[in-house]
Ligand code: ADP
């Protein structure tokens with residue numbers, strides 16, 4: 613019998629939705645990702661935490677095809693997708709939002725979502741003319757989902773920061789992702805708004821069966837929703853586990869969590 617024919621262990625373990633094997637990425641002499649291995653099961657709501665410069669955005673940019681990894685492999689539901697382009701990955705069900713808000717400021721909320729729907733449907737030529745006349749029902753349904761239906765005619769650039777983030781979420785959902793990567797989705801929000809915003813994503817993910825991996829600095833947000841936590845430090849996975857395991861890990865405390873409770877308390881006082 614050959615090795616590949618009988619693999620009882622593999623049969624017992626479900627194939628992860630996302631399997632990252634020993635990923636490595638350098639920028640010149642700087643090692644931004646070093647031997648990063650992560651497995652994400654369907655339905656997870658995984659937080660990736662770590663200090664600034666830990667490699668979180670680099671990981672997300674590599675997973676969405678903006679960077680090519682130097683080492684390692686990435687599998688989506690068992691299919692290797694290492695080095696695929698952002699467009700190809702989007703087609704395979706990988707959606708994302710960016711750390712910096714990226715909506716078309718001079719278009720309305722509705723138009724922003726219509727364009728995303730059209731780009732996904734493949735009619736990318738003269739996209740604005742098409743967008744204005746089409747996909748209205750679907751675009752409104754997405755705005756409804758994120759709680760922006762009453763702002764559909766407002767120019768995206770004039771939306772409050774939190775509402776722009778919701779709009780980005782609707783735009784990301786327009787590509788019908790199976791896996792959604794959110795890089796600091798609550799950046800720039802006040803403490804209460806951060807919790808509301810992540811709770812919204814969490815509810816939607818439950819409703820439509822979406823697997824989510826997100827980065828977040830606010831530990832209150834992380835511990836409110838994360839199904840598991842991966843801690844990155846200097847490009848490496850320092851720790852991984854259930855929220856309570858990571859919270860209790862002394863190594864994590866030393867490099868990262870130790871400073872957080874006081875920061876959070878100070879912020880609460882200011883708010
Ligand atoms: P995080 O998102 O965890 O704050 P990043 O992934 O943005 O960290 O950055 C990890 C390291 O890689 C940092 O030292 C950063 O300066 C470096 N880095 C990130 N992107 C680039 C790039 N495009 N070119 C050069 N260095 C980069």
Ligand code: MG
Pocket residue numbers: 668669670711
């Ligand atoms: Mg970052």
